[in-house]
Amino acid sequence: MTSTQSVTVHGRDYLIPTRPTVVICVDGFDPSYLSAGCEDGITPNLATFVKSGFYTAAKCVMPSLTNPNNMSIITGAPTRAHGVSGNYYLDKVTGKEHMILDDSSTIGTTILEQFAKKGVRIAAITAKDKLRRIINRGLSTDRGAICFSAQRANECTREEHGIKDVETWLGRPTPPQYSGDLSIFVLDAGIKLLQENRADVFYLTLSDWIQHKYAPRSTEANEFMAQLDQRIGELVKLGALVAVTGDHGMSDKTDEAGNPRVLFLEDLLQEKWPEAGARVICPINDTFTKHHGALGGFVRVHLLKSTVNVVEMVEYCRTLPEVEAAYTGEDAAALFEMPVDREGDMVVIASKNFAIGGRKDEHDLSELMGHRFRTHGGLSEQAVPLLRSEPLGAGADIAGRAWRNFDVFDIAVNY
Amino acid sequence: MTSTQSVTVHGRDYLIPTRPTVVICVDGFDPSYLSAGCEDGITPNLATFVKSGFYTAAKCVMPSLTNPNNMSIITGAPTRAHGVSGNYYLDKVTGKEHMILDDSSTIGTTILEQFAKKGVRIAAITAKDKLRRIINRGLSTDRGAICFSAQRANECTREEHGIKDVETWLGRPTPPQYSGDLSIFVLDAGIKLLQENRADVFYLTLSDWIQHKYAPRSTEANEFMAQLDQRIGELVKLGALVAVTGDHGMSDKTDEAGNPRVLFLEDLLQEKWPEAGARVICPINDTFTKHHGALGGFVRVHLLKSTVNVVEMVEYCRTLPEVEAAYTGEDAAALFEMPVDREGDMVVIASKNFAIGGRKDEHDLSELMGHRFRTHGGLSEQAVPLLRSEPLGAGADIAGRAWRNFDVFDIAVNY
Structure with a gap:
């Protein structure tokens, strides 16, 4: 592949990267986790992104939920373009309610699919398997794509996921569905694939189990953020360009007595x-x-x-x-x-x-x-960080931009 | 002027209109005033815009305040482009606080100024005089521009405002500063200028006195909306293309006992x-x-x-x-x-x-x-209507657009 090649998705061009490029979607990445992490020295690598790479606050798409935002991130477009504006729907034609469990509700292609068609080796790893079956749209293992979830790491096959025996390969058992480790597993798998030069473009998307339960500066959140940050540092050390955003923020909705409001x-x-x-x-x-x-x-x-x-x-x-x-x-x-x-x-x-x-x-x-x-889901959970390990190159037209989390592939490959 | 001429402001082109074009900014135009007005038959002309013209909900700029949004409307751009992001500032260099009372804080040009430079006759009428001195940027009475406020209608001079003896001409006294009539006066003046063929492009921007005090469906709001709607109908009858938006919405912030929260x-x-x-x-x-x-x-x-x-x-x-x-x-x-x-x-x-x-x-x-x-001022007052008396022409690329109130000149002249 050459540096001048590009793909186009929903009207925006994406240059095919000439070096390993990792895009991370931290689920439930409220800006307060980042600011607390940087201020308290919990996330030194992300603090370096803020100081000497690129950082801005950005808005996620509404509703501020996982499926719509993951689809927007890998298509670089709002939900109107790809059709996924929720995890759960009432079908107005049939009158039936249904949960989105695969990509059958999706319209159009993704950046990952278009890259893969140009010969770019894609690794897309999710924490939750429900999301794997949504974002694997158009990713063919025949073309070398790897796409699996931490949740079902032990069920991977070469045919369906482009990788097998993940537990043995990574030296870790499949983590519990309800754990912070489900996310860390995703990052560890990404690191190992990068070390083994098995992919060019990585999409690593995590779980918000920790953020749903624990506020910034809690012991549990700090521990999770430190582990996350350490893995991000590892990816940078291995020579990758790393871009990070969130699918949505997170707000406390408990009353004084501890009951949900x-x-x-x-x-x-x-x-x-x-x-x-x-x-x-x-x-x-x-x-x-x-x-x-x-x-x-x-x-x-x-x-x-x-x-x-x-x-x-x-x-x-x-x-x-x-x-x-x-x-x-x-x-x-x-x-x-x-x-x-x-x-x-x-x-x-x-x-x-x-x-x-x-x-x-x-x-x-x-x-x-x-x-x-x-x-999350509302306007108060719309702000998320948008980060890159390195500054945007000169000439980047960024002064007048209203940044969105779905600009993360743009900042990862275009500057 | 010919139909192919256009001006460019902050990167967007605006065709010079070949027929009278009126843009109205209804101050404090919460979408609920429109929906109640249409549902209850209070605003039959606006209901026709919704049904057989163009209607969408749009977002105003933050903060959802008058000055920033009026500047965004007449520049077609967010506050970052024109520099006015509030009515009142603390100057970080001098440490002093000051109120924006003229256009000295403004960066760059406006659509009105650029049209005027091409020979378009501009009439910009505001309810409040404070806003007149902000939006009159670059409007020269030497080039035939008319720019005055209802509040100071009795003080107009040919040199400064491009019009004089307004009270006599319109047959109405200058209305009280704190009244709904301050807005209706603006519309009446616009109608008369149109009848007398004294301008080509009109910007009529109102006051939110009524909306600050009275909720949709109250007697006072209904009366105001009916008067507003009647004037809009008059402008249409006179052959103008009319586009309408709001500078911000409005929310009730009173507790059960009637005290401000x-x-x-x-x-x-x-x-x-x-x-x-x-x-x-x-x-x-x-x-x-x-x-x-x-x-x-x-x-x-x-x-x-x-x-x-x-x-x-x-x-x-x-x-x-x-x-x-x-x-x-x-x-x-x-x-x-x-x-x-x-x-x-x-x-x-x-x-x-x-x-x-x-x-x-x-x-x-x-x-x-x-x-x-x-x-107003917050996120909950960001939604406003965006309306046009006629449908957008075929080929308008509107399917994927996140409409803003500052698209109102675009929809007024470009489709």
């Missing part, structure tokens, strides 16, 4: 407008319910019986202290560049210290007890 | 970090204090003695229920495309139902009593 919106709307048949869809809902009990900061409301009250409902929701913003589905799609065909009749976004759920009987809060309840 | 942040920070010398600057502060008591949803914190605690302060502010988001000044500038040289050490954004002030003794709340306290 939750608005059960479907119950409320059903009581007030029984004739509307309001169904609240929580797009944070995924197979990792222990993280958050399917409670986040962003919900879609579908009016299954009558939509005549939608404007009145939007106005009403805006008056609730648990709500930061409410819009008709069309307005929300326009504001947040989301695909309008997957929107509800109304979108409701929680205030920073609240989560929004559907019916109380649908959410299992038992797993949230005994620690702080922290989650 | 305010966090006095400087008092709090001084108590907690006396060594830091925290000074809270409220960029909503202007000469129209009866509207809001200088209380909005966005403040800048300058640490005059020591900046060592800024990360800790950001973290602390994030824990406050009155706060929706807090960032270092640099992060906020990156997130919201604001000029970093005018940022504080920290930016704090209020939750939807709260305002943030500096010291309690600096704010006069007496004018806010006796009615609901409604204000």
Whole structure:
């Protein structure tokens, strides 16, 4: 491959890198983890990125959730371009609800797929297997792509994942699904692939298990951030250019007594407008319910019986202290560049210290007890760091830019 | 002038219109005023724009205040481009605080100025005179530009404003500074100039006196919206293409007992970090204090003695229920495309139902009593309508756009 080659995805060009390039998505990477880590000396390598590489705050896509943002990162575009604006949907055509478990809802190609087609060796490693089956779109092991998850490391096959016997190879057992080590495993696998020169472009995407439970400066968060930082330093030492961002931030949503602060919106709307048949869809809902009990900061409301009250409902929701913003589905799609065909009749976004759920009987809060309840999905979790191990080259047109986390491949390969 | 001529401002081209074109900025145009107006039949002309013209929700620039957004609208660019990111500043070089009262803080040109240089006859009419002196940048009465305010309509001179004897000409006395009629006067003047063929491009920017006091669907708001809508219909009937947006939205920030919900942040920070010398600057502060008591949803914190605690302060502010988001000044500038040289050490954004002030003794709340306290400045007031009297022409590349209020001149002249 030559340095002048490039690929184009959703209208943006990406130069094919001539050196190993690692893009890391730290799940739940609230800027406060970075600022605390740098200030307290917990993350010396990331502190070096901030000081002598490139750092800016950036916005993630709304809703501030894992699937939409991972897809935006590997396509360099908002959700309207790739179609994935949640983990969980109500299909307006069939009326059925479904969880996104693979790439069948995705529109178009990805940067990883286009690179692979040009002969670039891709390694895409996820913490959670649910995400592996979404981001592996178009990645063929025939072309040498490696794509597996830490969660199912012990099930990898050469045919499906481009790698096998991962536990033996890495010298580590598959980590527990609910652990910080699930993320560190991803980074360790990336390091080893780099050491063995088995890939050119790496996408390493982690889990937010730690961030959901532990605030910045807690012992657990510090330990995790130190391990993360150490691995990032290792990747730099091995000669890679490293770019880092987050899929979303994280906010505490616990009251003084330690209970989750939750608005059960479907119950409320059903009581007030029984004739509307309001169904609240929580797009944070995924197979990792222990993280958050399917409670986040962003919900879609579908009016299954009558939509005549939608404007009145939007106005009403805006008056609730648990709500930061409410819009008709069309307005929300326009504001947040989301695909309008997957929107509800109304979108409701929680205030920073609240989560929004559907019916109380649908959410299992038992797993949230005994620690702080922290989650995401709303506007207050939109800020994430955007970092690179080296400064952007001269001539980078960055003065007027509103940075997004989905610019991370752009800063990784284009400057 | 020919149809193929265009001007360029901050990298975007604007075609010189071949028919009368009116851009209206409705101050405090929360989307709920539009949705209630359309639903209740109060705003039939705007309802026609929504149905058979062009309508989308759009985001205003942060902070969601009048000066920054008016400058963004007439430059088609974020505040980083034109430099006006508040009504009130602490100058970091001199250490002095000052109110923006003219265009001396502005960087670069405006769309109005560039049109005027090409021979387009501009009429820029503001409700408040403070805004007139900001947006008249580069508008020369020698070239036929008309630029005056309703507030000082009785003081207009041919030399300074391009028009004189406005009261006699319009057959109306100068309206009270604190009134909805201040806005309607602006529209009436625009209509008359159009009838008399005295301008080609109109920028009519209103006052949010009504919106600060009265919620959508109140008698006062309905009356104002009906008058506004009737004037917009008149402009359309006269053959103009009309595009409408808002400078910001508006949220209620009153508690159950009817008192303003305010966090006095400087008092709090001084108590907690006396060594830091925290000074809270409220960029909503202007000469129209009866509207809001200088209380909005966005403040800048300058640490005059020591900046060592800024990360800790950001973290602390994030824990406050009155706060929706807090960032270092640099992060906020990156997130919201604001000029970093005018940022504080920290930016704090209020939750939807709260305002943030500096010291309690600096704010006069007496004018806010006796009615609901409604204000803006934060993220919850970022959504505004973006409307055009006619649909965008075929071939308009709008599918993937994140609309901003400062796209209003683009939609007015380019499609």
